[in-house]
Amino acid sequence: MDGASPISSLREGEGQAEALRHVHRPLPHDSGFKHVQGLAQYIDDIREPDGTLHIAIGQSPKARGRLVALDLSAVRSEPGVVAVLTARDVPGKNDVSPAFGDDPLFAETEVSFHGQALFAVVATTREAARRAARRAVVEIEAETPSVTVEDALARGETVMPDYAFGRGDADAAIAQAPRRLEGCFRIGGQEHFYLEGQVALAVPGEDGDIHVYSSTQHPTEVQHVVARVLGLPDAYVTCETRRMGGGFGGKESQATQWAVTAALAARVTGRPCKLRLDRDDDFVLTGKRHDFRCDWRVGFDEEGRIAGYAVDLLARCGYSADLSGGVVDRAMFHADNAYWIPAARIASKRLKTNTVSNTAFRGFGGPQGMLAIEHVMDRIAWATGRDPLDVRYANFYAPGRNLTPYGMEVEETDILTNLVRRLEETSAYRARREEIAAFNASSPVMKRGIALTPVKFGISFTLTHLNQAGALVHVYQDGSVHLNHGGTEMGQGLYVKVAQVVAEEFGISMERVRITATTTAKVPNTSPTAASSGSDLNGMAARIAAGAIRRRMAAHAAELYGVSPEQVEFRDDRVFAGNESLTFTELAKKCVLARIPLSEAGHYKTPKITWNREKATGRPFFYFAYGAACAEVIVDTLTGENRLLRADILHDVGRSLNPAIDIGQIEGGFVQGMGWLTTEELVFDREGRLLTHAPSTYKIPVASDVPADFRVSLYPNANREATVYRSKAVGEPPLMLANSMFCALADAVHALDPSKPVPLDAPATPEAILRACEALRGRAMG
Structure with a gap:
């Protein structure tokens, strides 16, 4: 970074919109025309390599029980079947979980939800694979499943320990308040219903290498888990994602299993393998937004001002932890929404049920925590006879009343x-x-x-370590720019926003910036595109990378024309050095001839994050x-x-x-x-x-x-x-x-x-x- 701080060296004057050519402008989505013309390439549009095989999943007919027998002889004898994969075929670890080791690729001895993957059929056509999967003979010693919050509470089953935080004595504050209310409020889950379902294509390479095209929000996790299951170093696996047809959190952790299945099939058969879930199977096999039961108590005065609030957020998590830790924590962080609560107790349970493991969904638990307190605000308004908006105003954060229940200042x-x-x-x-x-x-x-x-x-x-991003920027001698970063595009416009930032840094037209597919081969160890942080993280990483190259180019221009680097300005596809002017392309060529490096890997980490759970x-x-x-x-x-x-x-x-x-x-x-x-x-x-x-x-x-x-x-x-x-x-x-x-x-x-x-x-x-x-x-x- 030329010895300069990557943040302090960023240009000033960001508040002057009129000085900017691309940023703060309503530019169209980079793939917008391709979307409406049907030309945007998704995983299922990639031309299949010769000999590509197709995969179908064999599912459990029961939600809970012991797997007694799994007879796959009829499956293997079906026409077109090349291989049938079970847990025995896993060369590494039979685990596709993001963190806790509790999510097998294929069930081995126990089944935990209806539809759980027991095996995979690899066949010459998708239809042959699906037809064969139905021929399995499955014997399960079934048990009564836990389906609801109440079932899990009765059994005392959780996927993670209970957690709570708060401020003051909420029980005492509620008991001493002039008015009190309590209730039980239920909040349902939600299916992601992305337009492009879960899909992956795995292509084997030399020496055990494998290239996975995955519709995922987290290519690094796909890379890591594929390597874990196949028993390979991460460097042997490349995950690539050009775009998704929607994600909404449903492809943060749960795209991984299907990418891993395709990769395992490619490893076993030595041929390219593709897995695309149909909509029914996608519904059954993938997690949803967590549904909650919120048991709450509140104490308040005649004006509706809250004195104390206690809430138990009981989340139905499904059969494994997945991302429930972060989801429910965020629900707790947002249990206050916009309101000052003098005394608060925010508690939670992460309940285990025999249903598909719930996962990330847009808002990541925040919507559930917020909706609960909004329901309470309405209940207070009805009890006091006041306008609900006035009750909300009475409880807003304000100077001197601006500390959250978890101790962060608003x-x-x-x-x-x-x-x-x-x-x-x-x-x-x-x-x-x-x-x-x-x-x-x-x-x-x-x-x-x-x-x-x-x-x-x-x-x-x-999760503090996820607040980081990397970007790779190249300037070629013809003045065109190659941009790659760790963020993924799922229709939300991340790619065009980051491209705007890079074009602004170089003072060049958007057409000069080539947006390229996210790949672990270019930018390693990336965080998922989630938590609303895609532009914050990747935009800043790309800006840092582009800024470093621009400073090197400016220094060379300054040397050529006898001015200081501060007198060199990039704008309108030209570079101005004192009284001299040349095109961006001309300066790029001069830099190459002078052996000035025009490539940079930028890295950014979010400052000020200091959470001790x-x-x-x-x-x-x-x-x-x-x-x-x-x-x-x-x-x-x-x-x-x-x-x-x-x-x-x-x-x-x-x-x-x-x-x-x-x-x-x-x-x-x-x-x-x-x-x-x-x-x-x-x-x-x-x-x-x-x-x-x-x-x-x-x-x-x-x-x-x-x-x-x-x-x-x-x-x-x-x-x-x-x-x-x-x-x-x-x-x-x-x-x-x-x-x-x-x-x-x-x-x-x-x-x-x-x-x-x-x-x-x-x-x-x-x-x-x-x-x-x-x-x-x-x-x-x-």
């Missing part, structure tokens, strides 16, 4: 309050509240509701992103049918790297959150079978669910922390804006009988809403 309390005040005004919340009250008074069946809810979301991985002290987040949404709904109280009439969103992304991309993320996050809270319901039977395993039984939002009146604005703000061009993360926080729709639905139902709380859990499906309406009418539903 440094931007003014942003949160000002943002919500502005949205209250621009959405005409108060006038619409009065208008809705008048409508409901004259409408016995159709009821409208409105809610305005805030979001405060911490940005960083809570055992002591529950420190700073788990670099900064907070803020937002607020106002949702208005209408409900048919005789059927539970409902519609979102209007949504107003104001969201803080700092100085946006790309406003067009960010607004798209906000819109998409809100709609995905809306689906989680209204239509997406996961149903397991008592035997642990997933009944909602296809689009026919599981409903995600469609275009007609998006409100016709949908207003999204970016809050004008610059990140106080030294992020890349003072931007803020945007991937996950917008999902929690959809809490406003859930609260609006509860508000509409509450209009039936304002003297009673609304017994509504999430998701607020039409059936759940109808049950709540009937409960308020004093009629029970079967």
